[in-house]
Amino acid sequence: xxxxxxxxxxxxxxxxxxxxxxxxxxxxxxxxxxxxxxxxxxxxxxxxxxxxxxxxxxxxxxxxxxxxxxxxxxxxxxxxxxxxxxxxxxxxxxxxxxxxxxxxxxxxxxxxxxxxxxxxxxxxxxxxxxxxxxxxxxxxxxxxxxxxxxxxxxxxxxxxxxxxxxxxxxxxxxxxxxxxxxxxxxxxxxxxxxxxxxxxxxxxxxxxxxxxxxxxxxxxxxxxxxxxxxxxxxxxxxxxxxxxxxxxxxxxxxxxxxxxxxxxxxxxxxxxxxxxxxxxxxxxxxxxx
Numbered sequence: 001x002x003x004x005x006x007x008x009x010x011x012x013x014x015x016x017x018x019x020x021x022x023x024x025x026x027x028x029x030x031x032x033x034x035x036x037x038x039x040x041x042x043x044x045x046x047x048x049x050x051x052x053x054x055x056x057x058x059x060x061x062x063x064x065x066x067x068x069x070x071x072x073x074x075x076x077x078x079x080x081x082x083x084x085x086x087x088x089x090x091x092x093x094x095x096x097x098x099x100x101x102x103x104x105x106x107x108x109x110x111x112x113x114x115x116x117x118x119x120x121x122x123x124x125x126x127x128x129x130x131x132x133x134x135x136x137x138x139x140x141x142x143x144x145x146x147x148x149x150x151x152x153x154x155x156x157x158x159x160x161x162x163x164x165x166x167x168x169x170x171x172x173x174x175x176x177x178x179x180x181x182x183x184x185x186x187x188x189x190x191x192x193x194x195x196x197x198x199x200x201x202x203x204x205x206x207x208x209x210x211x212x213x214x215x216x217x218x219x220x221x222x223x224x225x226x227x228x229x230x231x232x233x234x235x236x237x238x239x240x241x242x243x244x245x246x247x248x249x250x251x252x253x254x255x256x257x258x259x260x261x262x263x264x265x266x267x268x269x270x271x272x273x274x275x276x277x278x279x280x281x282x283x284x285x286x287x288x289x
Contacts (some may be wrong), residue, residue: 002238003285006247009231012224014251019221027210032221033079034200035211037192039222040229044186047230051182058175058183064168068184071164072191078157081150099132099249100152105159106242112163113170115240120287125246128280132249135273162241169237181233189229243284250281 016036023032051057102125110117165184172180200207211218235244 002235002244003247005231005235005238006244007250009228009235010248010251012228012231016221016224016228019217019224023214023217023221026214026217028204028207030200030204031207031210034196034207035218035221036225037189037196038211039218040226041186041189041193041222043223043226044182044189044229047226048182048186051179055176055179056174057179058172060183060187061171064171064184065187067164067167067171068187069164069191071161071168072188073195074157074164075161075188076192076195078154078161081154081157084150099155100129101155101159101162102242102246102249103129104156105162105245106240108159108163109166109240109242113167113240115242118287121243121284124280124283124287125242126280127283128246128249128277131273131276131278131280133273134276135270159241159245162236162245165233166236166241169233177237178234181237182230185226185229185233189226246284247281249277 020032020035023035048057103122106115106117106122106125109115165188168184168187169177169180172183175183197208232244
C-alpha cells in the first residue's frame with residue numbers, strides 16, 4: 001500500500017510542479033510557491049471531511065501538534081533555501097543536491113523515530129542517491145561551497161519535515177492510517193498557510209494579488225498539491241519516510257524515458273545513473289518485504 005501511495009503522490013506532484021512552473025511566469029516564484037499552501041488547504045479540508053464521514057477522526061494531542069509544527073516549519077524553510085540554491089546555481093544543480101535527502105532521512109528516522117536502519121537498507125538508499133547525482137552530471141561539483149551547502153541543507157530540512165509529519169501521524173494513536181494521515185495533513189497545511197500567508201502579506205502583497213488574479217490556475221495547482229500531499233502522508237503512515245522518499249527517486253528515470261520518447265537523447269552517463277537508481281530502489285523494496 002505504501003508503494004502505491006508513493007507512486008500516486010509522485011505523479012500528482014509532477015503535475016503540481018508543472019502547474020507551478022506555469023504560474024511562476026505570471027505571479028513570481030514566491031507567489032507560485034505559496035499556491036501549494038493557500039490553495040491546497042481547502043482541498044485538504046475537503047479530503048478530511050470525506051474521511052471523517054466514513055471513519056472516526058483522531059483527537060489531537062500535544063506531541064502530534066508539535067511534530068506537525070516542526071515538519072511544517074522545516075518544509076517552508078527548505079522551500080526557501082531550495083529557491084535560493086536554484087537562483088544561485090540553477091534548477092538542475094539544486095535539484096540533484098536536494099535529492100540527497102533520503103540519506104539524511106534514514107539517519108534522522110533511526111535517531112528520532114526508531115525506524116530500523118539496517119546496513120542493507122542504508123546501502124540501498126545510498127546507491128539510489130548516487131544514481132541521481134550521476135544522472136544529473138558533474139555541474140554540481142563546480143557549484144561552489146556555499147550553493148552546495150544551501151542545497152544540501154534544503155534537502156536535510158525536507159527530510160526533517162518528513163520526519164515531523166511521520167512523527168505527528170504516529171503520535172495520533174487512535175484511528176486508521178488514512179484518518180491519522182489526513183488529520184496531520186490538514187493541521188500542517190493550516191500552520192503553513194498561516195506562516196506563508198503572513199509572510200507574503202507583509203513582504204510581497206503583490207504575490208497575493210497575483211494568486212487572486214490567476215485563481216483558476218491556482219486552484220488546479222492547489223488541488224494537485226493537496227492530492228500529492230494526501231498520498232505522501234498516507235505513505236508516511238505506513239512506512240519509514242526514507243523508504244518513501246527513496247522510492248520517489250524512480251521518477252527520475254521515468255522522466256528521462258518520457259524525454260527520450262520526445263526525441264531527447266539519453267547519454268551513457270544518464271543511462272548508468274538511472275540503472276543505479278533502479279537498482280537502489282529495487283534493493284530497498286527487497287529489504288522492505
